[in-house]
Every structure is written in structure tokens, then in C-alpha cells.
Amino acid sequence: MSGMELPAVAPLDAVAMTAADARQARLTKPPGSMGRLEALGAQLAGITGVCPPPLPEPVAVAVFAGDHGVHAQGVTPWPQEVTVQMVANVCAGGAVVNALARQVGADVVVVDVGVVGDAPPHERLTTAKVARGTADLTAGAAMTPDQARRAVETGVTHAYRLVDAGYRLLVTGDLGLANTTPSAALIAALTGADPSEVTGRGAGSEDAMLAHKVDVVRRAVSRLDPDADPMTVLAEVGGFEHAALAGFLIGGAARRVPVVLDGVIACSAALVAAALEPGVVAYLVAGHRSQEPGATVALRSLGLEPLVDLDLRLGEGTGALLAVPIVQAAARMLAEVATFDAAQVSQA
């Protein structure tokens, strides 16, 4: 993409990962008995370059909010004004993402990258509107190339800002009425899956609306040149929060901080990020498996297995927040559990 320089993402530290695996085998537990937590611990060692890895805290969930021209196509039963209303609700601490963030000790920040309306100013809210909503992706490109670039850069900047403020675990969040539609379009375009396989009911589409939504996604994707580069795909069929999240993932990875993915919006953004910078995937943790079918298609394409699977389909960052204590437990296990020698425990 002309005019945009993405930060470099280094590979994971193989020495720290090997040290983590060796340490797991000396801890007072049967080898391998902590399953995926052991792999997660090694990933955190590789990300931070230290074994045992530091406890990934404090935690910030960044809720990127935007509106979508495709809302006019009737792809959701909810009015568009809900986006700005929910921005205010999250700022006031009343949304599900706030309750779950309090549960796991995470701070919530909101970044308006393209909401149509204006929420009242709030200390949690950064206004960085690229525009007041994207254009309708059924009629043409959702974003201009310049808009897409600026949204990605906003995401990178906010990852840096949070890491500079001391956060050591980043969590993706999103708000945006109709945003499962561009998510499905991005996933179809970037994985080759049929729109019918990756389009879901979002916040509550009934059968007829779902069929219409699949058609909307199909029309959007059919406009794309099969050889389009990832920034062009993003601009044509994505959204401002998708672009910002892609940048956020790359920014976190560039600063060697793990990022926990929420649902289908984050997963579609991760496909964009991985297409721009394949090295980013090693820094990602799939927080949960959303009920939206596109999330599973995207995670499979990325080679990521989610930590939690509780039939959630809310977004906002909620599913990813439920995975935060699991990620922290993986680091804590490596750091705090006694070895067989130290605890004088016999071995098999």
C-alpha cells in the first residue's frame, strides 16, 4: 500500500520457547498434563523473549467503533443509532464488555474510528473518525484507499499508545451496527470460502434477512479482483474498525505484546493483518469461538484454536476477556510452580 509503512514484526524467540518447554517438563505435574496451557506458556515466552514469561498484565481491551454504509441494505434488525448509543454505554461502564473487564481486571478504552453520531466526550473515548461511516459496499468501495490506510494507522498507533502506557496484554473489542457483514465479506475474500459459509445471523437476523445478507456479501465479494492486494480487499469490503483492528494486531505484535482476539470482527481483521504481515499470527491468541460461522473459518485459515467456546455472539471484546485469566494462568504456571527437585517430589 503506497504511503503506509507497517512496523516490522520479529519472529518469536526460539530460545525462550525451548526453555519454556524444558521448564514445563521439570514442574511438579505429569509431563504434558496441562495440555494447551503448556503451549500457551511457550508462546508467551516466545513473544516476550523471556522464560518464564512475565505475567501478562495489566490488560487493556480496545473497543474500535465504526458505522457501515451497508446498514442501509437491511442486514440487521437494529437501528444504526445503536452504535453511538453503545459507545456512550461502554464509556459509562454499562455494557457487557465493561462487566467482564471488571471481572478480569482489564481497562476499557474506546476508539471512534468512524461512528456516524457523536458520543459525549469521555476520558475512555478517543475520537479518531476517518469518516462518519463507510460507504455501502454493495455499491462500490466501502473506503477509499486513503481512508483504509488511515484507519490501519490509527490501530497501530493505539496499540503503541497502550503498550507505552504499560499494558502487557491487549484485547480486541469492537462496536458497529452491521459490522458482521463486512467481516463475512473479508473472510470470504481472504479465504476463498463461499459467502453462505461465512455469513451468520449477527445480532439477530431471521432467515429471510440472513439469506439477503448472504446475497449482499456475495455481491460485495464478486466486485473484487481475485488478485487484489490485502489493502485493496480491506478498502473495498471492510470497515473502519476492521482496518483499525488489523493495525492494532500488527502494532501489538511489533511491540512483542500478545493480543487476544475476540469474535468474527477480530478474526476477519486478523486475516487482513496476516495478509499484510504473516508474522503477526504468532502473537495472537484466539480468545473464543464465536457462534458466527465466519469466525471458525477465519481461525482455521489462521491456524488458531480458540480457548473458550460458550456459544457467544455479542462482540465488544466479551469472549476474548473470558480468555484473559487462562492466558495469565499459562504464564503464572511457568513462573510459580515448583520443580520436582525443589519440592522433593519423586518422578515416574
Add this chain to the structure above:
Amino acid sequence: MSGMELPAVAPLDAVAMTAADARQARLTKPPGSMGRLEALGAQLAGITGVCPPPLPEPVAVAVFAGDHGVHAQGVTPWPQEVTVQMVANVCAGGAVVNALARQVGADVVVVDVGVVGDAPPHERLTTAKVARGTADLTAGAAMTPDQARRAVETGVTHAYRLVDAGYRLLVTGDLGLANTTPSAALIAALTGADPSEVTGRGAGSEDAMLAHKVDVVRRAVSRLDPDADPMTVLAEVGGFEHAALAGFLIGGAARRVPVVLDGVIACSAALVAAALEPGVVAYLVAGHRSQEPGATVALRSLGLEPLVDLDLRLGEGTGALLAVPIVQAAARMLAEVATFDAAQVSQA
């Protein structure tokens, strides 16, 4: 069981559960979008009889420890002395259960209900040995009827003690070399499953040892009268920690406190508890799906779906602890999320 009076377990409070479902529908999120967390919130309301339910905290994990005569049959590659060594390790705070308990803010207590050796005294440790290990279940009954009764009563007593001390979420833990063997025998006996379907590798049995273990379980179960009552099944093929855990579940339910199940040892104990008092199941939360195949068979029989599935097979309470923040999040969501009216958010 003559001589043992089990406490009564009341049904869940249907009014509180209906109120919880109604409240979920008014919270600022698409109806049903928080999936299994919504059902969990309603269960907590039903258990406590209040909507919204109080945050289930503080949390205690009770690690019941015992040894098993069947260890002599070579069903695990680990020496029996590891049980008492691990009791000391948990008391010292060095085991995985301690690290994960610190992660989720839970307190750890250890109850020795039948370890062969003696760990040094510790403020975390209660010594309530029924005997120094059970008898070998391949040769005859693992416990006398009186031993089984005393172990169950110890579990009930410890649930009461923790609830009286203020704990509002109980978590099952266990320590006991060879204890996946009596777990498999209990599950086979109480569900009718074949021993080959419910016997796993435990802490690391290789193929030949696993085949031998299946045979050991088959011999134990074949001794049982098909019409044996649950206390007889428990005494014949169970273990002290299994009996204590069954009592712990009943005690927690009787005091209207939710109990989170760990892996296969807890799941087999839950089958015993449910056979003694079917009402207890409504108070249980399946923390995770252990890699041990018997755990899944037991959970299916109980009608419980686990919250976490991370290929764990350690025990101690570790998998259940990872589910604690999810359980708390369910209560917190009901209590703290704003309604559509209060937050002035439009609806579909």
C-alpha cells in the same frame, strides 16, 4: 446407608431463575447473545434464590487427598509416595493448583482423608484420615461401609465449614496416586459404560499399562451386584477422596452454594452424589472437560456441559479453577450490565 443422614437438597428457586431470564432480555445486548453465560447466570440465581445473584466469591478449592490399595497393581508409573509429597507441595504453595488459585483469587485447603504417609502440619492442611490408604479393589472392597460413610461425612462437614467461613463458590480438588482407577470403576459401575470406554492414561500410563488398567477396572466392576446401592458401589470400588468429594458436593448443594467440578475424580464423585441425592446436580458447574475419557461419560450421564476444554489431565482442581472467572462473569453480567431503558439504547 444405615447410620448416615445426608442433608436435604432443595430444588433451585424457579422464581429467581425466571427473573434472571427476564433480566437477561432487558440488558444492553442482543437477546441470547451471551450464550451459555446467560444460562449460567440463571443457574446461579436459582441456586442462591436471588436475582441478580451475588458475585460468587470468595472462592475455596478443597483438595481431598487419599491413597489407593490398587496402586500395588501397577496402574500408574508414579510411586505412591508422590501423594504425600504433593500434599506438602500444595501446602507450600508450589503446585499447579496453587498457581491457578492465585490467578483467580481462590484459597486452597487440603483435607487428608486417607494418605498413607504424613505430611508436615500446615495451616492449610486438615488431617482427617479414614485409614492409611484404601484396600486393593481387585481383591475385595476398597473401603468398609463404615469407612465410606465416614469419608462422605468428612466431605459434607468440610463443605459446611467453608460455607460457614464465608466462601460462596466451592471448587473440587483431589490428590491421590492411582485415583483415576477407582474413578473409572465408579463411572463404569454407575453409568453401565464398558471399562474400556472410561479408563484413561491418568498421569501417564503407556499402552500396556492402560490395557492392564482396563482389566483391573473390569475385575473390580465385575465383583459388583448390578443392583448394589450407591454407597455399596462407592465402598467397593471407590476411594476416600471420591467419597469425601461426593459429600462435599452434597454439602455445598444443601447450603445453596454452587460447586465447580474439576476432572474425572470429581465427575465420578458427582455420579455417586447424584445417585445418593439427585437434586445435587442442579448445584454443579462442570468446570472443564478432562482428557480422561471417563469424565466425558460421567458428564454426559449427569447432563452437564463443561465450560473449558483445554486438553488438561492434571487434576488437583486445576481445570475447575480456570472456569471460576467464567462463573463469576455470569453473575457479574446479570448484576452490572445496564438495561436498554437505563442506558437509552434503542432496540431491534
